[in-house]
Amino acid sequence: MSFHGPAFAGTTAIAGIGATEFSKDSGRSELRLAVEAVGAALDDAGIAPSEVDGLVTFSADTNPEIEVARSLGMGELTFFSRIHYGGGAACATILQAAMAVASGVASVVVCYRAFNERSGHRFGTGVQSGFAAPTAENAQFSWYAPFGLLTPAAWVAMFARRYMHMTGATGEDFGRVAVADRRHAATNPAAWFYRRPITLADHQESRFIVEPLRLLDCCQESDGAQALVVTSLEMARDLRHSPAVVRAAAQGSGAGQHMMTSYYSGDLLRLAEMEVVARQLWGSAGIGPADVQTAVLYDHFTPFVLYQLEELGFCPPGEAKDFVRDGNIELGGALPVNTHGGQLGEAYIHGMNGIAEAVRQVRGSAVNQVPDVEHVLVTAGTGVPTSGLVLGVDR
Amino acid sequence: MSPGTREPSLSAAATWSAPDPVNQPMIRHFVEAVGDENPVYVDAGAARSAGLPGVVAPPAMLQAWVMRGLKATQELERARAGGRGRAGTAPASAQDEVLARLDAEGFTSVVATNCEQEYFRPLVLGDHLSASSRVESVSDEKKTALGPGRFVTTLTEMFDQAGELVAVMRFRLLKFRPAAPSATTAATSAGATAGAATAGAATAGAAAAGAPARASREDLGAGMRPGPVLTRDNAFFFEGARLGKLLVQRCSSCGTLRHPPAPSCAACRSLEWDAVESCGRGVVYSFAVVHHPQVAGFEYPLVVALVELEEGTRLVADLEGVAPADVRIGMAVEVGFAPLSPEIALPVFRPSAPSRK
Known part of the structure; x- marks a missing residue:
């Protein structure tokens, strides 16, 4: 790693956040959701659409940059990019926007993700490889779909079983992540599960989806959109809110990487892609796990939250079960995780709503505000090529 | 993965009303035929105890309510036989036109491959449905075990008497060119x-x-x-x-x-x-x-x-x-x-x- 870190670290910031409501049936087009969220994020920053010159989204998003730009009356764009690998793209949208700003390619870049993932195409229904074109991307499903391993829950379950076998973690340990998320969502009016906390017993009584994963180990499916505005730190300082400084941002793909099915080498106890991200984040931010007051850890499935606690250095390998047993990930604990309720509790917006929560924690405006926040860690989708962020207060 | 080739010209919808409202006699015949003894389909008291407003129709009966019936189907067949491909005759549905076009391409055989239904509320006695159906997609030519063919997906939306969407059905069939036995x-x-x-x-x-x-x-x-x-x-x-x-x-x-x-x-x-x-x-x-x-x-x-x-x-x-x-x-x-x-x-x-x- 470079001693000085990348040029964007400490010189760029998230200056605005905006979202639609989070629901199960938005009743609107995905494009309209994107337009509403991008507009709200610009209003939050106090920036006019005409000042935007860059847009970033996921390759999985259905809303082209030019549609969003035309709808909002943006003018010319000089930077647009889309990031691949599903939810692994979330923090990378900020990384690529910050790189564009720091290099002078663009000055105001909006990152967005919008979908009707509950009322429209649901990822949880499974892949249908039989009708797919013979591309390498589709062909990978040949090793899973014909055998009935059709969904992200099923792909992750294979890891989780091995993890339990080797570390002694139990289904209850996975459940403690769900309980923490739902506790935090219960006091967040924007969360789908507002005022609906669960107990560990509720978790243990929920039905198996793919053993060892139960229903309450799996994130929601949601309709909604989230957008975030990235500018230079200098510009952000003149805008409406105190900047959430991009201290570090990184992407990572591990050796032997597959799409949530990196089963073929290693011991299935590590997330190699997150190790690549963690090493870069701590290196370029010049801080370590002890310097983070709260974290947003991607929680599509609870077991991978335990993996991440280990991979990011919050506890030694194999000891996340003890870390979560001690209540460390709840409000008031050593590392409150997913204070908005996470994707189990607030909404599944492919990780982008978690970045917005990190911004609120840095601003000091979160509904479940953690005291004395200096740095917030955010991660993106796990088991796939992924990304991460460290946001900090402006000092 | 790929939903297939969308052809905007295929999207014209055919709409029609169910010949009969949701009714107990048809439900009774159905549940007896399939051997379903769930009382909520026949007993109002049992249905209410289960938290339902009254007797409900088995979800699997969905398509039965909007079937046109023998007479209307025969009339449609006659119109097809006399008018296919000619202007000025009885209007064929978008699906008929698509199937005729596939026949012309040599995909003369047909097999139903799958049907997906999604229900938004239970149907109760007296509900009177209408349906709107259109061809949603036609795939590129595929190699299948039956021979080369194209998958045709029809989307049917069902509405109640108030115009509320109560269910959707995707019906997929394969039009194929039968492989000559060799x-x-x-x-x-x-x-x-x-x-x-x-x-x-x-x-x-x-x-x-x-x-x-x-x-x-x-x-x-x-x-x-x-x-x-x-x-x-x-x-x-x-x-x-x-x-x-x-x-x-x-x-x-x-x-x-x-x-x-x-x-x-x-x-x-x-x-x-x-x-x-x-x-x-x-x-x-x-x-x-x-x-x-x-x-x-x-x-x-x-x-x-x-x-x-x-x-x-x-x-x-x-x-x-x-x-x-x-x-x-x-x-x-x-x-x-x-x-x-x-x-x-x-x-x-x-x-x-x-x-x-």
Whole structure:
């Protein structure tokens, strides 16, 4: 790693956040959701659409940059990019926007993700490889779909079983992540599960989806959109809110990487892609796990939250079960995780709503505000090529 | 994955009203015919105790309510016979036009492949439905076990008397050009059957549970258990499985084994490869027991294992012949094969006989 870190670290910031409501049936087009969220994020920053010159989204998003730009009356764009690998793209949208700003390619870049993932195409229904074109991307499903391993829950379950076998973690340990998320969502009016906390017993009584994963180990499916505005730190300082400084941002793909099915080498106890991200984040931010007051850890499935606690250095390998047993990930604990309720509790917006929560924690405006926040860690989708962020207060 | 080619010209919708409202006599005939004894379909008291407003229709009856009936269907047939392809005659529906066009392309045979229904509320006595149907997509030409063909997906939306959407149905059929029976095809089918018989014998203990599922899978053909996406890099594996061999790709230059297959060797970058036949024995490295969602072609709960072969590579495959609660990491397993279609077979593992441990 470079001693000085990348040029964007400490010189760029998230200056605005905006979202639609989070629901199960938005009743609107995905494009309209994107337009509403991008507009709200610009209003939050106090920036006019005409000042935007860059847009970033996921390759999985259905809303082209030019549609969003035309709808909002943006003018010319000089930077647009889309990031691949599903939810692994979330923090990378900020990384690529910050790189564009720091290099002078663009000055105001909006990152967005919008979908009707509950009322429209649901990822949880499974892949249908039989009708797919013979591309390498589709062909990978040949090793899973014909055998009935059709969904992200099923792909992750294979890891989780091995993890339990080797570390002694139990289904209850996975459940403690769900309980923490739902506790935090219960006091967040924007969360789908507002005022609906669960107990560990509720978790243990929920039905198996793919053993060892139960229903309450799996994130929601949601309709909604989230957008975030990235500018230079200098510009952000003149805008409406105190900047959430991009201290570090990184992407990572591990050796032997597959799409949530990196089963073929290693011991299935590590997330190699997150190790690549963690090493870069701590290196370029010049801080370590002890310097983070709260974290947003991607929680599509609870077991991978335990993996991440280990991979990011919050506890030694194999000891996340003890870390979560001690209540460390709840409000008031050593590392409150997913204070908005996470994707189990607030909404599944492919990780982008978690970045917005990190911004609120840095601003000091979160509904479940953690005291004395200096740095917030955010991660993106796990088991796939992924990304991460460290946001900090402006000092 | 791909929803197929969308053709905007196909989107004209046909709409019609159900001939009868949702009614008790039709429901009674239906539940008696299928042997469904759930009282909420016939007894208002039982329905209310279950938290329903009153007697409800079985969800599976959905399509029955909007079937046009014999007379209207005969009139439609007559209009088709007299007017197909000619301007100024009775208007054919968009679906009729699509099917006629596919007939003209030589895809003269048809088989229904699958039907998906989504219900937004239970239907109660007195509901009077109307339906709006359109062709949603027509796929590119596909190679199927039945011959080359194109999949046609029809989307039907059902509304109640207040105009509220109560259910949607996607019905997919395959219009195909039947393959002429030839010596080669006959030989291939015979080979596949023989292979299936061998696999059945090899997995004798599992056969009782496994065989009926496989038979129905074969009968229904396309649209059942999702098949592999074959490419020039991976087809050898499934060809091997059809012949009853579990193949592992091997670098011809340095001998390194690899799975899943790839076009080059990560160890020495050689593009040359062949495959070796695995001894078929390994251990369960991890496993998952699938309960939801339940997809046609599988039996649930479904045990899927990550098996580490004696040769050192790992692969995912179903594990049969052992109850989900009895599966253990480290359990010794050995391979058999199960046909998915006349052209495709899949490896399937079962616990090794104790004597071989």
